[in-house]
Each structure stands twice: as structure tokens, then as C-alpha cells.
Amino acid sequence: MTKVLEVNELKTHFFTRDGVVKAVDGVSFSLEKGEILGLVGESGSGKTVTGFSLLGLVDAPGQIVGGTIQLNGENLVGLPEKKLRAKRGKNIAMIFQDPIATLNPLLTIRTQMSLALEAHARMNKREIESRCIDVLTKVGIPDPAARLDSYPHEFSGGMRQRVAIAITLLHSPGVIVADEPTTALDVSIQAQILSEMRSLARETGTAMIWISHDLATVSSLATRLLVMYAGKVVEEGPTAQVLKNPRHPYTRGLIDSLPAMAKPGEPLTQISGTTPSLLSLPPGCPFAPRCDRASEVCVQDPTPETNADRMWRCHHPMQEEEAVR
């Protein structure tokens, strides 16, 4: 298998008035062709900033301060904006949470798609049209030739997100970063898009990073899971294994706190406290103040432990026999 993306010790910090916010603090992972990687975390865990960093879309006061992002063997960190722009959309593309904000309300889908195409390729009108119809069909838009001249407001929410996905597919990028693309959608529409994405990755070999706060949604797509907490990856591994036998207490807490894990009407297993402010992180393991397994050693930074293809960052990991069920 070929690695299309390799991220090593990525650090993105925000230099704010109140101090340095280490939104992403040493994140490493790699992505193979056609693989879907799930990036799970709560708000403020740094999952979205990780996605933005990959495309070089971090705005001031944020800055990538360390690490490497190897896209097809080429390091993107430190690349001038001009070169990054040549890659963005062509080799690596992003799908955003809100399709209303991504599409320009004043332009037809055809105009928006041809603009996106012409940014990286020289094509005549006929080629453009056939390419557009091609990708719109791929994402499951009925009668794409007729819909090309519609404006975004003429589409429903789910269809709009499909159009946004179609635009990212125009140049068949090797990597797609999807930031909560189904969160704003209804359950039934979400299910449709999830199954489209699944077959897309399978057919085109596009690798995907699926960012979400929803464990269940991510698990329906991703073969590997990355769990982030306070800017760090606390656990990584194949989806089924992580869900069945999480090693980090935070992952375990996330799974246990789902209503489906308790009998109706019974209290849920809850993680106490709130996510810490990134400005005043506790020393050592950031999860320690909320963790019921924490001890004195937790004030020291836990070193990542690996076992086969799994990784966790905890002094007191869950053991095999503590599997969820």
C-alpha cells in the first residue's frame, strides 16, 4: 500500500492576547490510498484545526510551528502560499460543515464548478460540462445536466452538500479532508451521503479524513480511528478494536456516555467536569483532572505506547479484559 499523506508531529499554535493556545500539539498519523481515517474529538480538541492545517488554511494568529505534512512525499509545511494554492483543490481538498457557506449564492453551479476546474486545468466548455456532469452523477444528484444551471438556493440542504462534495471531486484529489460534513444534515440524508462517500472512496481510491464529534457516524465509515483530546491524539487504532476495547479512559468515557450504552431511564455513565481551556492546561495528561484512574504519575506527560497497529497515550490504560462488552 502507498502512503499518500504522512503527518508527523504537527503543531499548530494560536498566539492570542491571553497566551499561546496549543490547538494542535504534536499530531502524527498516516493515510493510505483509499483509506478513510476517522478523527474524533469534542469541540476544542483541535480536530478542525488539524484539518485546516493540512490545507494550509490556518489564519493569523494561528501558525504551524512544527512538524511535517508529507503529501505524496512532498512536505507542505513552510511551502509558499502560491505553491500551496496549486495543491489545494487539486491534490488535497476539503469539505466543510456548512454547505450554505461554501457555495456562492449568486453563481450557478456550472459557473462555480468551471471556476474550480479552470483554477488548475485548461479545458474547453464541452470538457468542463462533461466533467461536471460526471462528478455530480458520482455524488448521486439526479438529472445532473439539468441541475447544472441551478443556483444553490434551489437545492435542498442535503443536495447542496452533495454539490459541495462534487466540487471537491472535480480534480480527483488524492486526499479529501471532510470536516463534519453531515452534522448539519438530517439523519436520513446523512445516511445517504455516508453511503455515497463509502462507495466513492472504494471506487476512486481517494483517501479521506473524516472529522466528527459523533463516534457512531465516524465508525460507519472509517477503518481507523484517531481520538483527539486537548490538541493531542490520545488513542489510535483500527475502528472495531478501538470501539470494542478502548485503551484510553477518555475514549472509553466517550463510548460509555452514549445513551445507547445504558438502559432507558437509567443514569448514563458520564465524564465529569468540562473540557479544559487550552490556555490553562493541567500539567501532564490533560485528561487527568476528569479521569477516575488518574494518579500522581499523571502530572507527567504520558509517552505514547504502541501495540501492533494501536497507539495510546496513558499511564493507566484500560486492559484487554476491560473491553466494553
Add this chain to the structure above:
Amino acid sequence: MANTHSPLFRFWREFSENRLAVVALLIVLALMVLALFAPYIVPQNPYDLETLSLMDARRAPGFIGSGGYVHFLGTDPQGRDLLSAIFYGLRISIMIGIAAGCIALVLGTSVGIFAAYVGGKIENFLMRIVDLQLSFPAILLALVLVALLGQGKFQLIAALVAAQYAYFARTAYGAAKGERKKDYVEAALATPLSGFQVAFKHLLPNCMPPLIVVATVQIASAISLEATLSFLGLGLPVTEPAWHAHFKRISLHDERSLLDFGLSGRCSYYFDRGDQHCWRSNQRPV
């Protein structure tokens, strides 16, 4: 999230970061101090006819008059010290500007929020009147009113208020209309709280940021409107020196525009800058 600073402190922190805004604030404060303490600063009280002497009339700057002090800016045809007159004029200009601005603010805001809150026919009626008024230049309306009411401080303020409340009403209405749809207003209505409480405890404070911005512009424009009226001879009686009455008299048109710029334009510009900052900082999700 443990942001325990008071809103005022946060406003000041944001404000003080903008040097231009701080300089502008200092200028405004200096003008205020000058106006407030004018009797202690300048040598002559231009209202006090006893201190005036026609011997000193139309003298050039630097002339030492019968009072035994230097007329730094010279004197006018009645023998008044121009520097003193400017400082005293400042008092009236600022007083009328701020009084008219504040009364217009209260009146306009009440009309706007009331219209947004009650809705229906009353809303339409009130806002169409406001729209009608906004379609005429404020100066025209003020001119007509002064002509009808006659000259004098209170008449002038009344004319300015009538000309300017519409701007506040429109702004407050727009802001309140937006806030009205938000959940917290719905929550207050569902409690249930009375309409009066909802309008003044919830809508009003949340409509303030744009209103403050408009107020800074409108106070400045009240000052220049008052100046314009005086210049046209419809302002205060000659016995009361307001700023621009002097410019008319000494016909220093260049200086006039310069000072006009200095007082009305510049100050409000910096006021604005500061307020927009404050507004933005309050809007930012924490």
C-alpha cells in the same frame, strides 16, 4: 473561558490597544475640559457687556487691549476677544450637541424599540413616518422648525431632536427587530414576562452597540447642524457666541472648515472607531 473581567474592563483593554482611538479620546477630553473650565482659562467673558470696549473692536491678533491682556486671535466688531469667544462658543456647541443628541437618542430608541416590539399597524405607522423624515435632509427639517419655533437654545435643541431622532429610531428598530427573533427574547416572553420588561430589560441593552455608534455620529452632526443654522442666521441670537457664528463674523472660511473638521468630523470618527471595537469585542463568541 474563565474570563472574569468585567465588560467595562474588556472594553477598555480593546480600546486602549488602538492608539489612534486613545489620542482621539484625549482630544475630546481636552475639548470637554476647555469647555467646562472656559471661565477660568480665558481672560474675558464675552457675555459680560461691561468688559467689552468698542475701542478694542476689529483688532489684529496679538493686540494688547484695554483689559491689559493679549488678544491672541484679535477681536471682533464688538470688541470681544475672539479666543475667549471661541472657548465660550465651545460650551454652547457641545452643550446643544450633546443635549440634542441624548434627547434624540432616548426618543428615537424608544420609538424604534416600541415599533419593533408591538409590530402590526402601529409598527408600520411609526416607521413610515420615520422613513418619510429620513427621505428629507435633516438640515431642511431643522430650518423649517427653527423658522416656526423661533430662535433660542431650547428651540434649537427641539429642532435638532426632531431632525435627528429618526436616525436613532431606524437603527434601534433594525437592531430590535433582529434581537426580537432570538431565543432569549422568546424565553423571556415564555416565562411569561410583561412586554415592557422584555423591551427594556432585554431588547434595549442588546440594541445598544449600534446605537452608540450612531450616537457618536449624530452628536457630532448635531454640532455641525447647529453651526450651519447659526451660519445661516437661524441659530442662537447674536448675544450668544456659538462657534460658527464667529466664523461667519470673521469670515475666515478656511479656518472654519479646519475647525469644523477638527471638532465634528475628527472626533466622531475616533469615537466611532472605539465603539466599533467595543461592539465587535462584545459580539465575539467566547
Add this chain to the structure above:
Amino acid sequence: MSLFFQVDQVTREFHPKISLGDKIASKLGARVETRSVKAVNNVSFQLEEGQTLGLVGESGCGKSTLGKLAAGILETSEGTVLLDQKPVMKDGKKTTTRIQTVFQDPFASLDPRMKVGEAVAEGPIANNLVSKADAIAYVKDWFARVGLDPDFTDRYPHQFSGGQRQRIAIARALAMQPDLLICDEPVASLDVSIQAQIINLFLQLRKDLNLTCLFISHDLSVVRHVSDRVAVMYLGKIVEEGETSAVFENPAHPYTKALLASVPKLVLDKDELVQFEAIEGEIPSPLSPPPGCYFAPRCPYVGEKCNQTNPPLETVGFERKAACFYIPADFEKANKQA
């Protein structure tokens, strides 16, 4: 048992705003389109004291509008909402303090310029539930009960996290000492780990205060967890209603069935990806709903009758109602076994 809370054949229509120009045009004989939307279409349900009814459906199905009608925030176009046989609204004004609402977005539902303690005290003082002198102690007591530090009453909403704000919103609703609490997606905008905390708080307070609740959510697993009965809405109508576990285990209406199947569920004992089935098609526009059953265009069980008449909500089993002509056979089977 006497009826505690009753929503009786309630309809809420929204009319498009007609501009002055259109009004004049229509007076002159031009045809002006005035299609109205029935956000809630002839809906009835009852609640017994102490019961929690879950209201589920996708966006645009009218569940939030129904919640507002029940809470006395919106007026009904037709039908009545009764609490203890008395109408909740009269002449556009809410007549009772016994119904309170917790809103979805704790960032929008708290006045950003009011101290949170004041926000909680405001309603009870205005409605003479507590005197001004006792208000501080009263608010502190409620802060403690919803798991907040009573010293936080002097802070502004922006100084709190989402979960804490939702606790404040709950305190504000409960400080009015309601008998019926309407929760409109109270956990939808919260993080997973915080969701569990708020659900637990809700369960605890419901037990302590013997609250009756209408719990509105698009999240099926949350509704399943907290409610005794559940009503499923689709395009302004209730299509199925029944006891929670029965509806979830054995759905009668094809829409309920499809909705349940489309949610990805965490299955931990298999080494494969989580499975789900997508419903085909999209929700029809409420401006021009299909002539017969609203779900017919997407329904795999569709028959002739479905495209002509809208099926009424009828009893199909023990304490179970559904609006469907062709209830899937596996429901009947399971229903007989039960």
C-alpha cells in the same frame, strides 16, 4: 385519570408575507400566490402527569413549532392546547407559568447582557413566586440544584461553557416551578461527554420534582433513553405514537422503520463497519406536499390508496397509533406475539 395536558387537533399555518405591491395587484384582479405552510397539521396528543413524551422527527417536520404551540409561545391557527382543562393561551398572551421551556441553543437562549443570576431571578420575581429580598438565596439554591457553583450568579453568560449555560437555562425554567417542562433539543448543541451530564441532570430533576415533560429531539437514542412514550412526526403530522420501547423495537409506520434503520449504531461485537440503511429520496417541500400520504413518494411499502388519501392516525395495537394503510407485515407478526 384526568387529562393533565392536552393538545387537541392543533394546526399552525404560516402565511407568506404579502407585499403592498402584491396587495394592490390582487385588488386589481391579478393572481397573487398566497400558499401557506401548515407547519403543524391537525395534531393531537395527551400527556398524563409525570409522563415524558418524546417527539422525534427530522428538521422541518414541525416538532419545534409544535413545542412552541404547547409552550404557549406561538398561537394555534386551529385547535386548542389545554393544561388541566384550561387553555394555555388567551388573546395572544400566555396565561400560565406552569409550562416552561428549555431551548436548544444555550448560547442564544440566555441574554448576553444580563447576569445569569438576574436572568434566573427575573421570572420568579415578576410572577410573584419569590420576593426581591429572597431572590438571591432562591437563585443560589437553584444553581446548586443544577450542579453549578452558587457563587457564579454574578457572571455573564459568555463566561460559561455550553454545558454550564444549559444548566443555567434549566435553572431558569425550573425556578418558575413549572409542572410541565418542554425541552426543545436540549442536548443537540452540546459535546458528547457534556450531553450525558445534562441528560443525567434532567433525569434526576424530573424524578425529584415529579415533572411532566415534552422532550423534542432529532436524536433517536436520546429520546429512547428519556421518554416513556414517543411520537414520530413527518411533515407536520404525527405518523406514529406509542410506548417508547415498543415503537423502537417494533415500528409500525414505514417512516419510523426507515428512520431507525438510517441511524448508524455502534455495534461493538462485529469486526466490520457499522451498518445503516439510507431512506431514499428527500423530504417533500411543505409548500406543496404530495396529495396522499406525505411519506408515499419515499415509502417502500407504498400502495394505490397512499397516493390518493392521507391515512388517519389510528389505533393499531396496545396503546399504539400509526397513520398508514399498509402497515408492514412484520409489525403485525411481532404485535401478535407480544
